Each structure stands twice: as structure tokens, then as C-alpha cells.
Amino acid sequence: MFEHLRDIWHHRDLILSLAFRDVKARYKQTALGAIWALLQPLSMMVVFTLIFSVFAKIPSDGVPYPVFSYSALVFWTFFAAVIGQGTVSMVANKELIRKIYFPRETLLLAVFIAAALDMLIASTIFVGMLLYYHIPLTLTMLWVIPLLFLQSLLALSVVCLLAAAHVNFRDVGHGLPLVFQIWMFATPVAYPLSLIPEWFRPIYMLNPMATIIDGYRQAILHGRPPDLTALGITMGCVLLFGLVAFSVFKKAERTFADVI
Numbered sequence: 001m002f003e004h005l006r007d008i009w010h011h012r013d014l015i016l017s018l019a020f021r022d023v024k025a026r027y028k029q030t031a032l033g034a035i036w037a038l039l040q041p042l043s044m045m046v047v048f049t050l051i052f053s054v055f056a057k058i059p060s061d062g063v064p065y066p067v068f069s070y071s072a073l074v075f076w077t078f079f080a081a082v083i084g085q086g087t088v089s090m091v092a093n094k095e096l097i098r099k100i101y102f103p104r105e106t107l108l109l110a111v112f113i114a115a116a117l118d119m120l121i122a123s124t125i126f127v128g129m130l131l132y133y134h135i136p137l138t139l140t141m142l143w144v145i146p147l148l149f150l151q152s153l154l155a156l157s158v159v160c161l162l163a164a165a166h167v168n169f170r171d172v173g174h175g176l177p178l179v180f181q182i183w184m185f186a187t188p189v190a191y192p193l194s195l196i197p198e199w200f201r202p203i204y205m206l207n208p209m210a211t212i213i214d215g216y217r218q219a220i221l222h223g224r225p226p227d228l229t230a231l232g233i234t235m236g237c238v239l240l241f242g243l244v245a246f247s248v249f250k251k252a253e254r255t256f257a258d259v260i
Helices: 002-010 012-027 033-055 065-087 094-099 105-132 139-168 171-185 208-220 228-259
Strands: none
Touching (some): 002 012, 002 105, 012 105, 033 105, 065 105, 065 171, 065 208, 105 139, 139 171, 139 208, 208 228
16 A cells, blocks of 8 residues: 555656646636636535525524535535546546556546645635625634545545446446435435434434535534544544555556556
8 A cells, every 4th residue: 555655656746737637628718717616516506595495495504505505515516526527537548548557546636636626716605605604713614624534535435446447337437427416415415414313314324425514514614523423433434445445446457458
């Protein structure tokens, strides 16, 4: 593992070059440019507010629903972008993979950095919403750092498995949008965790994103630390899953150039 990490560090310039290439290609010849990074979570927030708050009257734990939903959407959009774009990155860069050797995970990390830049842009709106709705800034907001690390590790772990599978089975790319729709509604993005019945909550919390998204809300909107027991269990499971996923990816990458 340390040898692989050292190899990735030696290719850091390549990772940054690929990341900025992806960002430039994404917004090339667009009139709005980086504003597109704002539109996806912002438009989803408007739709969620109309459907779940205005029409369905879903509670938002005493917080104005727009900032309640956006506090999850800004992080969920980042999560979905890393996995969605990372899954197809091997096939999308097949000419590069066939020509030269480099650690294939550099493609995944480039996607991760590009998605992180979009999240930073989208976060500017979030900061403005916190100020507009008079959400106090507290030290508990620092919990965003370990939560974001955990979410990033989960996203990279999932994308390691899916990217390796997509090389051999292109169905993975076709089925991913459906999976993400189901996953999002199985996560407290549009509704609070308090709506989940107590008897079902242990099963519901098997979804690691449920712990992470609720942790963001507790730390940012309510000034409380996340559930440390649930967070600790999630961290242990994600670390174990990450080791397995990376091992599978490194084993599978030996055949990428031949199969792709």
C-alpha cells in the first residue's frame, strides 16, 4: 500500500494536469462556464423545495427548507460526480491507457479533484444562504473536515470497484444513473433523518451516506457534533471497504490495456 501511495505521489503532476484538462474540457465553449457547477445543486434545491416543502409539507427540523436541502445537495452532487465520471474514466481514456503505463488510479484522482473544484464553487452559494438565513457560525462546523474526508474515501472506494467493472461490463455505466436515483432517496437528502421510524433506523443506517449527510446537517445547521458512535462504525467499515476496493482495482488494472 505504501509503495502504491509513493507511486501516486510521484505522478502528482500528471494527476493535476488531467484534472485541469477535465475542467477545461467541461466548460469549453460554454456561455456560462463554471456557473454550471452552481446550477445543478441549485436547481435541485428549487425542485425539492417546491415538491417536498411546499406541496408535501416535509419537515426540515426547524431550519428553512432551502438551506436544509442545499446543505445535503452540495455534498451529494460532489459524491455523485466523482463516482459517475470516475466509473467511465478508464474507457474514456482508453487511448492513453493503451499507449503508456501510469498508475490507473491517477485518472480517478483527477476526476476527484475536478469534482472538488465544482463543489467549492457550489459552496459559495451555500455560504451565502447560511448568512441570509442567519445560521450562526460555530466551531462544530469544523466537523465538516473529517466528514468530507470520510465521504471522499467512500466515493473513491466505490469508484475503484465500478471503474474496474465498467472496463469489462459497460452495463455498469448505463445502470449507474438509476442506482444513484435510488441511493439518493435512500439517503436523508430531501428529508430529515428524524422521519425514519426508530425500528427501521438500524437497517437504514447501513447506508454510510446517511450517517455522513446527517452529520453535515448536525454540524452546520444545528451546531451539534454528529453521532459519534454511528460515525465511528461508518469510518471503520469505509476504511476496510477502501482497502478491499483498492486491492481489487490494482489487480484488475493489469488487464485494462488488453480488454479496453
